[in-house]
Amino acid sequence: MLFKNKKFNREKILNHGFEVDGENFIRRQKFLDDFTLTIIIDKGGSVTTKIVDADGEPYTLHLVEGASGEFVGTIKAEYERVLNEIAEQCFDDETFKSAQTLKLVKFIDEKFSDEPEFLWEKFPNFAIFRRKDNRKWYAVIMNISKNKLKLDGAEEIEILNLRIEPEELDKIFDGEKYFRGWHMNKKSWLTLRLDETLTFEEISARLEKSYQLAGKK
8 A cells, every 4th residue: 555656756766776677676775684675666666575584584474464572563663664765755646546547648648748737735636638729628637536426435536527519418418427517517518437437449539529629719
């Protein structure tokens, strides 16, 4: 959980004692005098560790739930301190969570060279995208609980608001895949779920249409 919603930063990693080892980054360090801690970060950002004692034997008690004792406690505390330090110093917070959202942000960057703008202090993960020529919004990403869309469950999902022709919105609105704009004009904005309910092809096509609509005078 420590590295959840975190994205490793290559420059930061290399500035904190890691070396490139094939497709991985690796760091070995002395750990509480008689131990050596090896930390490996793979190209996907997954972190694995190994502690060995002075004889080269692996030590794993710090990973055993319920293991007690002063020595184990000392090992565990130092281990967690080092990992917390790496999470803070070598990783960046990843604002967006779902795979579809991350793919969408990358698509927007490659297609339109637009970056997200974060306008609301109270809602730091809400992002808008706007055209460069007229500054009109064409996409808004938000994170809300499912029940705000009158769906079952209170878990949080990411949604995408897009411009749409009113007559088309009337045709496709179904309260399951397609919603009238959440916190937007409910006649001319469409809300989509970014939780694999729709294919990325459907989402990207509607995004491009929204971009075109934002360009109309």
